[in-house]
Amino acid sequence: MPFTLVGWEESITPAGALTNINSLTDDHITESGDIIQVPSDMTNIALTTSLMLLNDRAQIRAPSMQEQVNLELTALELAAEPGSPQLIDNYLPEGIPLEAGEQVEALIQAASGSVPGVILMWLFSIIDAIPAGRKFTIRFTAGTAAVAYTWGSRGITLSERLRAGRYAVIGARVISTTLIAFRLIFTGQSFRPGALGVDAVDDIQNPVFRDGSLGSWGEFEHNELPRLEVLCVTTDSSFVGYLDLVKTA
Numbered sequence: 180m181p182f183t184l185v186g187w188e189e190s191i192t193p194a195g196a197l198t199n200i201n202s203l204t205d206d207h208i209t210e211s212g213d214i215i216q217v218p219s220d221m222t223n224i225a226l227t228t229s230l231m232l233l234n235d236r237a238q239i240r241a242p243s244m245q246e247q248v249n250l251e252l253t254a255l256e257l258a259a260e261p262g263s264p265q266l267i268d269n270y271l272p273e274g275i276p277l278e279a280g281e282q283v284e285a286l287i288q289a290a291s292g293s294v295p296g297v298i299l300m301w302l303f304s305i306i307d308a309i310p311a312g313r314k315f316t317i318r319f320t321a322g323t324a325a326v327a328y329t330w331g332s333r334g335i336t337l338s339e340r341l342r343a344g345r346y347a348v349i350g351a352r353v354i355s356t357t358l359i360a361f362r363l364i365f366t367g368q369s370f371r372p373g374a375l376g377v378d379a380v381d382d383i384q385n386p387v388f389r390d391g392s393l394g395s396w397g398e399f400e401h402n403e404l405p406r407l408e409v410l411c412v413t414t415d416s417s418f419v420g421y422l423d424l425v426k427t428a
Contacts, residue, residue: 181396182225182303183207183370184362185215186410187285188328192293197238197286200296203330203410207371214282217241221302221370223274226387228267228375230256230359231296233289239300241283243276250275252298259295259412260359261375264383271387274303295328295412299360299375307394309349312425314390317341321407324416325355332364332408335420341401342426348372348396348405350389350423354380357412361420364406365397371408372396390423398427 185208189200202210209216229237229252237252244250254266277283287296323333351374353361358376374388387393399405409418 181307181368181370181372182301182393183218183221184299184301184360184373186297186299186360187213188295188297190293190295191287192291193287193289195288195290197236197288199284199286200298205330207369213284217277217279217281217283218302219279220304222277222279223303224250224277224300225271225274225303226267226269226301227252227299228254228256229287229296229298230259230261231287231289232257232259232294233291234287234296235290236288237298238286239283239298240286241277242281243278260357260378263377265375265385267375267385267387269387272306297359309391309395310347310425310427312427314349314423314425316421316423319420319422321418321420322416324414325409325411327411327413330362330408330410332406335404335407337404343401344426345398345400345428346424347398347427348422349391349394349425351396351420352377352384352389353407353409353418353420354378355409355411355415355418357415358418359410359412361410362408363396364408365399366403368397373408376409
């Protein structure tokens with residue numbers, strides 16, 4: 180089973196105290212206000228990161244964590260979008276266990292100012308092994324303007340035609356001016372795997388997002404491509420990306 184990417188974002192003035200931020204509007208999970216409900220089959224945290232210009236502290240809280248301690252994030256990006264190299268808290272291979280259906284909150288702390296704060300969380304059950312076969316990478320482009328701090332999807336156009344058949348995605352990279360993160364939407368798959376974005380061709384992407392490190396993200400037919408969903412700081416309208424693929428059939 181692949182993984183899925185969820186998150187929170189809000190402009191706040193935390194004034195030196197940990198403060199809840201709202202969950203991103205997301206139609207593939209149950210979320211409301213500052214709560215994200217843990218899906219029944221995605222009950223482990225794989226990765227987290229936090230982005231905020233005045234970032235002092237970030238935390239994820241869940242009732243099941245309170246037997247020990249809540250999850251303190253150490254990947255604190257002092258910017259509105261990912262840096263180079265990208266900062267990630269990686270809890271693999273075991274992950275941080277949650278309970279199905281429980282409500283998870285995210286909190287940010289800053290000394291002063293009112294700026295957008297973002298916390299992203301990757302959930303999984305198990306990491307699927309990548310399919311056998313030759314790995315290769317194909318380039319794609321996508322258009323359609325983004326809405327700031329809102330997930331929005333668009334189609335992609337490959338730079339070359341694929342041979343007829345079925346393909347597994349085992350990694351991806353997307354570049355755009357103010358891109359925070361992206362997800363892929365596969366036909367027939369409810370969960371939406373994704374990664375941090377980059378804003379320049381020479382940015383260093385975290386290697387966990389490439390070459391099968393997170394297993395198989397999902398599969399598609401050559402004539403039914405996944406859609407690209409993006410989260411941006413502003414209204415980016417031009418996206419260049421790369422899919423790491425294995426032909427499975």
